[in-house]
Amino acid sequence: MIWNEDFETLPREAIEALQLTRLKQTVERVYAMVPYYRESFKKAGITPADIRSLDDLQQLPFTLKQDMRDNYPYGLFAVPLDQIVRIHASSGTTGKPTVVGYTKRDIDTWSELMARSFMASGATRGDVIHNAYGYGLFTGGLGAHYGAERLGASVIPMSGGNTKKQIMIMQDFGSSVITCTPSYSLYLAEALAEEGVNVADLKLRIGILGAEPWSESMREEIEAKLGIKAIDIYGLSEIMGPGVGIECVEAQHGLHIWEDHFIPEIIDPATGKVLPHGEKGELVLTTITKEGIPLIRYRTRDITRIISEPCICGRTHLRIERLSGRSDDMLIIRGVNVFPSQIESVLCQIEGLAPHYQLIVEREDNLDSLEVQVEVNEETFSDEVKQMQELSAQIRKDIKDLLGITCKVRLVEPKTIARSEGKAQRVIDRRQG
Amino acid sequence: MKVEQISIFIENKSGRLAEVTQSLGDSGVNIRALSLADTSDFGILRLIVDKTDVAKQALKERGFTVNKTAVVAVEVPDCPSGLAGILQVLDKGGVNVEYMYAFVERCGENAVIIFRFDDPEAAIKVLLENDVRVLEGERVYTM
Numbered sequence: 001m002i003w004n005e006d007f008e009t010l011p012r013e014a015i016e017a018l019q020l021t022r023l024k025q026t027v028e029r030v031y032a033m034v035p036y037y038r039e040s041f042k043k044a045g046i047t048p049a050d051i052r053s054l055d056d057l058q059q060l061p062f063t064l065k066q067d068m069r070d071n072y073p074y075g076l077f078a079v080p081l082d083q084i085v086r087i088h089a090s091s092g093t094t095g096k097p098t099v100v101g102y103t104k105r106d107i108d109t110w111s112e113l114m115a116r117s118f119m120a121s122g123a124t125r126g127d128v129i130h131n132a133y134g135y136g137l138f139t140g141g142l143g144a145h146y147g148a149e150r151l152g153a154s155v156i157p158m159s160g161g162n163t164k165k166q167i168m169i170m171q172d173f174g175s176s177v178i179t180c181t182p183s184y185s186l187y188l189a190e191a192l193a194e195e196g197v198n199v200a201d202l203k204l205r206i207g208i209l210g211a212e213p214w215s216e217s218m219r220e221e222i223e224a225k226l227g228i229k230a231i232d233i234y235g236l237s238e239i240m241g242p243g244v245g246i247e248c249v250e251a252q253h254g255l256h257i258w259e260d261h262f263i264p265e266i267i268d269p270a271t272g273k274v275l276p277h278g279e280k281g282e283l284v285l286t287t288i289t290k291e292g293i294p295l296i297r298y299r300t301r302d303i304t305r306i307i308s309e310p311c312i313c314g315r316t317h318l319r320i321e322r323l324s325g326r327s328d329d330m331l332i333i334r335g336v337n338v339f340p341s342q343i344e345s346v347l348c349q350i351e352g353l354a355p356h357y358q359l360i361v362e363r364e365d366n367l368d369s370l371e372v373q374v375e376v377n378e379e380t381f382s383d384e385v386k387q388m389q390e391l392s393a394q395i396r397k398d399i400k401d402l403l404g405i406t407c408k409v410r411l412v413e414p415k416t417i418a419r420s421e422g423k424a425q426r427v428i429d430r431r432q433g
Numbered sequence: 434m435k436v437e438q439i440s441i442f443i444e445n446k447s448g449r450l451a452e453v454t455q456s457l458g459d460s461g462v463n464i465r466a467l468s469l470a471d472t473s474d475f476g477i478l479r480l481i482v483d484k485t486d487v488a489k490q491a492l493k494e495r496g497f498t499v500n501k502t503a504v505v506a507v508e509v510p511d512c513p514s515g516l517a518g519i520l521q522v523l524d525k526g527g528v529n530v531e532y533m534y535a536f537v538e539r540c541g542e543n544a545v546i547i548f549r550f551d552d553p554e555a556a557i558k559v560l561l562e563n564d565v566r567v568l569e570g571e572r573v574y575t576m
Contacts, residue, residue: 376442381498383440383479383549384531385470410474413444414498 003119003151004112007260008315015259015316020054022288023263027051027060030294033078036071037296057263057286058274062297065098068238073099076293084292089137090237097137100237101292107146109289113258114147114243120256120313121208121231122249123177125152128203130175132166132184133211135159139241140211144179147243153177160184163191174203179242182214182222182230189225199227206249208233210242216322232322238298239285245320254307254319261289264318265297266306269327277308280337282327283320301327303337331361331427333368336405340426343372346398350391352379358417363431370407372399375414434557435503436547436570437485441478442498445471452495453478460484460491465576466547468534479534481506481547483574503553506536506573508543508566516546519565526559528552538576540568545576 002008010018028048030037040061041047050056068076073096077084085104089097102110123129129148133140141159148155156173158166160180166188169175178185185207192199204226210233222230234255235242244262245255257264262285266275269282283300303326307319324337331338340359347353356375361368374395382388392409399407443449450469457464457480466481482488485501492499509515523530529551536545545568550556560567 376498378498378500381440381442381500383438383477383500383502385472385477386531388475388477389472411442412475413442413496415496416444 001119001122001124002314003116008116008256008317010260010316012316016054018260019263019288022260023054023057023286024048024051026286026288026290026294027296030078030296034076034294036067036076054263057265057297060296062272062284062299063295064299065238065301068098069096072096074101076295077101078294079103079291086142088139088142088237088241090139098238100139103291106240106290106292109261110143110240110243111146111150113240113261114143115150116258117233117243117246118147118151118153118177118208120246120248120315121177121233122206122229123151123153123208127151127153127176127206128174129153129155129177129179130158130166130170130173130204131155132158132160132178132180133242139235139237140179143235143241143243144208148179163188164195167192167195167197170202170204171197176203177206177208178204178228179208179233181211182209182218183212185209185222185226185230186218189222193225199225202227204228206231208246210234214322234320234323236300236302238295239287239300240290244285248311248313248315250313251311254311254321256311256315256317256319257285259317262287264306264320266304267299268332269301269303269330270332277306277318280305280321280324299327303327303330329427331359331370331429333361333370333405336403338370338403338405342403343399346395346402347374349398350394352377353391353395356414356417357426359427361427361429361431368431370405371410372407373410373412373417375417376411377414434505434567434569435553436481436506436568436573438502438504438547438549439480439482439485439489439492440500440502441480441492443476443478445474445476450476450478453492453497456491456495457482457488460487462488462491465538465574466534466536466545468532468547470532479549481536481573485574502549505548505550505553505556505560506568506570507546507548507560508540508568509546511539511542511544515544519546519560522563522565523556523559526555526563528556528559536573536576540572540576545573 031048044061083103084101086102089099131144133144135141207228207230219230232247234245245257247255265284266281267284275281283302283304284297286297287294302323304320304323354377358373360371395409463483468479470477489499531549533548
């Protein structure tokens, strides 16, 4: 079922025409209202009049999370504070949080997009939506709440934590849809099993899961253990909150981005160049209807690719593939995306090996080379050369099997890999400069 | 019947070998025999010393990865075919030699060879059955 047939199934040309109109309006508004954008456009030698086609978006400078921090708390707001009806903030792992403000219309749009998202997941007004996202500064709780009300479903504002109570409410109130993080849904499944609750006795049928990366195998596990359809939802507070995109229950393949409100681009995180549809890179989002804090070309740091093939559900909005990581730590080696976490998972599976490693990337004769340095410890050290060579051969093979790239493995003495403030520097990229 | 050997993981970096020997010297440890196996990236230094535990502790404190392994010290007649005879014995006994190296000192008229076997117990049994002299650890450390 489709919540807003008119907008969700607009022909591509109509979506793009609408995007252009709204993009122009947004660019004009931020140029007039946000000193930061006026300055950054001027630096790039661009005025709003230069935006004549959607391709012209590429001329505009990116907005980074750091720019939001630099303008903390309200510097990027495009309306006076008396028009802001809600303020959210995302937790910053370092320093100050990033702050976002919503006008009445922004909240209205958000509710609409969350209602669309709920319906895309298979939920209807007849559902009892058990909202276990945290209520508070985090956008998850209230975002899902407003969307569930807009849908007309019965929403239980559970928030996170207190699993025993969650289970009781779930049983007694007949929760049929749960919104939470994928990891919490698995935790819940285990808690249900411990309490001796048979999931077949619950009304639960859909999980709308997001706010952290998860894998296809995790989906299978969640679906099997909870007996539900597990639907991936995407959002980030800077852009809106949950409901920027969602999988449709029909395909469960790729998340539709609500393109009448956001323009997605995929860029090469190293060069900033826009990549064609289908190629993997960093997701960049531009808000085109937001009033409180419109963002131009916000670099999400999330790695995905655009799926432009028409979807069986009938929605015409582009999809993004399930997120595969963060560009903060992504390396592209001979065209292959490599995350230090992937290497780490290989090393962790080898018995006795401590995950103390460093990746050295170099370019020789225009060819990238990856060297994985791994610290030897007493458990893995042998007095026989043969054993040590078998160890490095195994690491090399496991990395090749997982990532498809050939690397050189170098065994190094313990504590030779520099550690700063307890956190090791994982990557040394010598390709630049 | 077994002799304790320490092995040290050494990256191919200048000065590392000197650091090992220096820290042993500082701790008053005397090296009795040594062998260095090297690859393009790293080396494995094996040592027989007079004070194994002192040596191991000193090296660990300097941040080296150190292991202790049991090896066998065998007296080998210092004449043509001396070693060949012993290797034949081992071969017939089905014992696998991982590596071996010679001891600096002689034991009377005989040379001493350090053997690393995959199964030292079996090797010692084979050697003794064939009247080959195997040296006690205490004897080797103080030679």
